[in-house]
Amino acid sequence: MERTCMAELVAWKGRSGRKPLIVKGARQTGKTWLVKEFGRRQFADTVTIDFMLDESYKSLFAQDLDPRRIITQIELRTGRRIDPEDTLLFFDEIQEAPRGLTSLKYFCEQAPEYHVVAAGSYMGLGLRREGESYPVGKVDMLTFYPLTFEEFVRAAAGDVLADALEAGDMALLDSVADVIERHLKDYMVIGGMPEVVAEFVASGDYAECRRLQGDILQAYDADFSKHAPVRLLERMRMAWRSIPSQLAHENKKFVYGAVRPGARARDFEEALQWLEDYGVVYKVPRVAALRLPLGGYEDLSAFKLFCCDLGLLGAMAGLPETAVIDGSRVFTEFKGALTEQYVLQEYVAQGEQPVYWSNDSGSAEIDFALTSSRGIIPVEVKAGENLRSKSLRVACEKFCIDRAVRTSLSPYRDDGWLINVPLWAVMHSKRFALSQ
Structure with missing residues (x-):
């Protein structure tokens, strides 16, 4: 690969x-x-x-x-x-x-x-x-991170399609969007762990890929036991295993009480830090304002917690590997969590440090926000067909932002203040937002 x-x-x-x-x-x-x-x-x-x-x-x-x-x-x-x-x-x-x-x-x-x-x-x-x-x-x-979608396509479909995807010529790519979307469905289930991708390329056997993902998850658990202090081990495992259920909620903010009834931040903060240090989770902090620098507006009490690989997340959640052949189901499973996980992985692999924003009342939320040379780029992830962007409009008006990204299964479209980027081209979303 x-x-x-x-x-x-x-x-x-x-x-x-x-x-x-x-x-x-x-x-x-x-x-x-x-x-x-x-x-x-x-x-x-x-x-x-x-x-x-x-x-x-x-x-x-x-x-x-x-x-x-x-x-x-x-x-x-x-x-x-x-x-x-x-x-x-x-x-x-x-x-x-x-x-x-x-x-x-x-x-x-x-x-x-x-x-x-x-x-x-x-x-x-x-x-x-x-x-x-x-x-x-x-x-x-x-x-090193798991394979990105472009790297997956290069392994599964060859250099011609991967090179076109890397170049990001949307006029060309839109003509083969159906082909790229099929590969994206596979990637949503297989993920980017090299051993699993190699097996998929060799055999196309989804069930065998799931078995290998299970082996990796067991190896991670064994490593927890080897390196982590005994006093933190069970808390680490509880927090780690709670990720699929945390992300399955409409509001994906990490809730300590969902890990253990009555739990508070102080009970799990150190355990979560160990999981971060091990590289198996990504923490996306909430910010109170979409202004530069984003770190200056970070809310230390609120964050989302994602897995390191969407294939492993699907295996942890028990997502049937057959979901890949059932229309757009794989994108909408457990409240679109896999789709958000995919978008996050693409950004992290590019060296981005995404945050998310929500207003105090909870009536508006932006899935991710990126820092660019022109300011903040808010990003909304749409797994389904409902493409209303109320939260994006609220955020752009509140913080005087002139360009925003919505990523979905719909074709590329630039409406001035809002750019719709196909999920399979999300790696180019910052470039598109800065193109005007």
Whole structure:
């Protein structure tokens, strides 16, 4: 599978001020495969040290953290020369060797000529242990996410359609909207976890893809047990398992009492932070006003909580995989939550940090809001056929916003203040909003 992150890895290699690179992301997002593929394409050799597979490698950091001694010991253990120009040194599952994470500081300062990439899960990388420090300012960072819709199309349908989707020529794309929408229905069920996508491309078996999603969810649960404090474990699981039911409500604001009757914020705040640190949830905060900077208007007591992948969300919710063949059902299941999840994933993968807005009375709500060079772009997500945009109009008038986005299954249309963007082209919504 071709991932857009490959271009970012290639750019890192050619950067004059290159530092050791930490690649992070939730488990099963394809970090290990992509780094090895990067090494295969860009280097004469890749030396991989997997600290989970072989714990004896942790001894590399038992003495000092001198990078040249570490390089020499790796050469002796593997029998392979590490050339600064032609070898990629890959520390996989780096969270299992915290002193290895600290050593990246010294690779940056004392041996910057080496190409060093470290990969690990969010949770392990976020742990702080006594006597060990995170190499702040001494590493470059790259976050991996599940496959975007464009990447899914590239894997499932090939480069021709994916390239057209990436270019975003709506006059061309509208003529094949029915084809793209069929792929979007598949994506809504399959999601973007690479193993699941690979199985779907190979077999087209929805049931087998659901089984693999179940395996990933079980692996996440096992990782909770491994990394999280025992006192938080059950609360993490309760909050995690509540996500589908939370999103199934008309008002998708996270409600602590829906996790456990009588629960309050203080009971679950730390557990939710651990889920965020692990990368399995996205928190979308509420803002009291659609004004810049959005962070200055954040309501710390209200937020929506989404899963990291819409395929996993569907599996957690028990959505039948056959929903993909039943008209537009997959877009409207549990109050359109899958559709909002999809839109959020597309934005997050682009580096956006969406928020949502609602007025004090609760009579108007904007699903997402983005920051742009021209101000705030409010976004309304429509899963069904009802395309009234009362809340968008209220928000635009209240905050003097001249361009808004509504994304739905309807064709592209620019009405001046309101742009309707097909769901399958939502990755271009900011560009369209700024085009006037």
